[in-house]
Amino acid sequence: MLLGISALVFVSMRLIPGDPALIYAGDQATGDLVAKIRIDLGLDRPLVTQYVIFLRRAIEGDLGVSIRTGQPVTAELMRRYPLTLLLAAAAILFSVVVGLPLGILAAVHRGRWVDKTSVAITLLGVSAPTFLVGIVLQLALAVKLGWLPVTGSTSWLHLLLPAVSLGVFPVANITRLLRASLLEVFGEDFVRTARAKGLPERLVVIRHALKPALIPTVTIIGLQFGAMLGASVFAEAVFAWPGVGRYLVQAIGYRDYPVVQGAVLMLALTYVAVNAAVDVTYGRLDPRVR
Amino acid sequence: MATMPVPRSDGAAPEPERRWWAQLRRDRAGMTGLAVLSLIVAAAIVGPVVTSQDPFQPNLQETFLPPGSGHVLGTDQLGRDLLARVVAGARASLLSGLAALAVSLAFGVPAGLVAGYSGGRWDDVVMVAVEILMSFPGVLLAFLAIAVLGPGQQNVVLAVGLASTPVFARLVRGSALAVREQEYVMAAVALGATPARVAVRHVLPGCLAPIVVIAVLRLGTTIVTIAGLGFLGMGGDPARPEWGAMLSQGQEFLRRAPHIALVPGGAMLLTVLSVNLFGDAVADALNPRVLSWRTHRGG
Numbered sequence: 001m002l003l004g005i006s007a008l009v010f011v012s013m014r015l016i017p018g019d020p021a022l023i024y025a026g027d028q029a030t031g032d033l034v035a036k037i038r039i040d041l042g043l044d045r046p047l048v049t050q051y052v053i054f055l056r057r058a059i060e061g062d063l064g065v066s067i068r069t070g071q072p073v074t075a076e077l078m079r080r081y082p083l084t085l086l087l088a089a090a091a092i093l094f095s096v097v098v099g100l101p102l103g104i105l106a107a108v109h110r111g112r113w114v115d116k117t118s119v120a121i122t123l124l125g126v127s128a129p130t131f132l133v134g135i136v137l138q139l140a141l142a143v144k145l146g147w148l149p150v151t152g153s154t155s156w157l158h159l160l161l162p163a164v165s166l167g168v169f170p171v172a173n174i175t176r177l178l179r180a181s182l183l184e185v186f187g188e189d190f191v192r193t194a195r196a197k198g199l200p201e202r203l204v205v206i207r208h209a210l211k212p213a214l215i216p217t218v219t220i221i222g223l224q225f226g227a228m229l230g231a232s233v234f235a236e237a238v239f240a241w242p243g244v245g246r247y248l249v250q251a252i253g254y255r256d257y258p259v260v261q262g263a264v265l266m267l268a269l270t271y272v273a274v275n276a277a278v279d280v281t282y283g284r285l286d287p288r289v290r
Numbered sequence: 291m292a293t294m295p296v297p298r299s300d301g302a303a304p305e306p307e308r309r310w311w312a313q314l315r316r317d318r319a320g321m322t323g324l325a326v327l328s329l330i331v332a333a334a335i336v337g338p339v340v341t342s343q344d345p346f347q348p349n350l351q352e353t354f355l356p357p358g359s360g361h362v363l364g365t366d367q368l369g370r371d372l373l374a375r376v377v378a379g380a381r382a383s384l385l386s387g388l389a390a391l392a393v394s395l396a397f398g399v400p401a402g403l404v405a406g407y408s409g410g411r412w413d414d415v416v417m418v419a420v421e422i423l424m425s426f427p428g429v430l431l432a433f434l435a436i437a438v439l440g441p442g443q444q445n446v447v448l449a450v451g452l453a454s455t456p457v458f459a460r461l462v463r464g465s466a467l468a469v470r471e472q473e474y475v476m477a478a479v480a481l482g483a484t485p486a487r488v489a490v491r492h493v494l495p496g497c498l499a500p501i502v503v504i505a506v507l508r509l510g511t512t513i514v515t516i517a518g519l520g521f522l523g524m525g526g527d528p529a530r531p532e533w534g535a536m537l538s539q540g541q542e543f544l545r546r547a548p549h550i551a552l553v554p555g556g557a558m559l560l561t562v563l564s565v566n567l568f569g570d571a572v573a574d575a576l577n578p579r580v581l582s583w584r585t586h587r588g589g
Contacts, residue, residue: 001421001424001425004418004421004422004424004425005425005426007549008423008434009434012434012435012437013436013437016438017437020550052342122326123563126510127510127559127562127563127566128559128562129391129514129558130518131518131521131534131537132555132558132559135537135540135544135551136552136555138544139551143545143548173440227428228427229428229430230427230429230430231427231428231429233522234518234521234522237521237522238541247432249522252433252436252437252441252524253523255437260433260437264426264430264434267426267427267430268425268426268427268430271426271427272425275425
């Protein structure tokens with residue numbers, strides 16, 4: 001799997017029209033210089049050899065140097081990576097804090113106004129793109145009211161708006177899923193037993209229904225965290241949050257391929273790692289899977 | 291909105307009843323979505339009639355006009371009429387979204403059909419490719435495609451279409467695996483139909499319901515992703531009326547003239563909302579078991 005991902009990224013970068021040596025050398029380079037760079041980069045070798053070299057270096061933590069700045073890509077990425085992880089984690093935290101209670105309330109008060117509100121919220125949440133939510137929040141809370149900073153990343157307050165705009169989509173998904181799982185669990189025999197023995201509804205929900213209903217929800221939370229790694233690009237763009245996503249978009253604009261390669265690889269590997277962790281957790285949570 | 295169905299990739303057998311249309315018509319939210327969507331489509335088609343203004347024509351005497359002042363939705367930073375631009379953007383968004391879906395279907399359906407029906411080595415190849423492609427988070431695959439293809443609206447459409455191809459390949463494979471075992475397919479094989487004929491004439495129709503459902507459900511996501519790439523400046527020419535690019539330009543003037551961002555943003559939200567309402571209704575009507583929510587999305 002990891003081989004497949006790295007091969008796809010590597011081959012994509014080689015599919016780009018144009019000679020990478022020429023791009024590195026710049027417009028005014030002599031033929032000799034281009035030839036030397038080509039050998040330095042190993043571009044004269046067969047593609048498979050190049051890939052093996054790329055892979056070996058990548059494993060050692062060497063992702064090459066940026067064409068635009070000449071800085072090592074790995075160092076540049078490591079500077080931004082924690083900021084993207086922080087943003088994604090904050091977004092998930094927000095979505096859990098809002099989504100879990102909302103999902104429970106909606107299921108318990110099925111068909112009542114709380115439920116209808118939650119349905120409306122989730123519909124809006126899945127429909128509104130991150131960058132649109134971001135701009136509306138930025139306009140309302142930062143530009144008009146001045147309560148929060150418009151862009152940047154110099155304080156904890158700066159984290160709030162991008163995290164919330166990123167978190168709106170997972171809020172919708174978590175609420176929707178938890179509501180549905182709870183409603184399903186409410187139909188089970190053990191819940192009927194709990195109700196029949198006269199347990200207060202609150203305890204029926206918390207002690208009996210919630211745990212089984214949370215199993216699929218926890219899975220979704222994990223998967224959403226992975227999805228945040230891709231979506232964070234948009235929140236980073238709106239709020240000038242200097243994470244991996246913003247770096248990647250700029251690199252695409254400048255045709256800075258080693259950076260594109262490194263950034264995509266890093267985000268994809270994190271995503272795979274998160275999903276693998278979710279699978280393991282799922283096995284632990286659900287006794288039926290073991 | 292119905293309760294959440296259980297995730298499931300092996301599309302169910304085709305339902306012989308044609309009750310789905312009757313059920314769809316009873317779905318009030320879905321019908322509202324369809325009505326709003328129809329209005330947007332109508333506006334996109336007859337756009338030039340709705341507004342006499344040219345969406346490209348700058349007018350430096352009339353920049354930053356608020357809505358209502360001779361221009362129904364105001365003007366932007368270059369004095370271009372926002373109603374004309376947002377209507378032109380509706381046409382661009384809907385067409386791009388459908389085109390991207392067509393790309394995913396054109397690649398995904400044959401790949402999935404071959405994998406699911408013929409099995410064996412083809413199945414392994416397609417599934418490995420799908421697994422690799424699906425291990426990129428959301429829009430990252432589209433970014434990679436843009437990096438290769440270069441910026442531009444056509445490339446954005448192609449990139450977004452390619453990025454959701456594995457979804458359809460996996461879906462069709464699952465459906466084809468189930469349909470393959472149906473008696474009518476075995477009957478066709480027994481009658482001596484060629485594998486290609488069986489696959490296209492007998493297996494494919496059985497896979498149509500889930501394909502339609504997922505395609506409708508993904509239309510909103512697709513429109514959002516395309517707008518997102520436009521927002522990030524990957525759509526090429528910034529003068530073109532495209533909602534994502536308009537929103538990005540509007541962001542620069544949030545303090546002075548927020549309507550420049552809010553008008554295309556509102557149009558986008560309305561469109562995606564109505565598409566999703568309609569999509570959920572179609573999903574409920576056609577096949578209650580198909581997944582009606584998404585964990586991946588662009589934007």
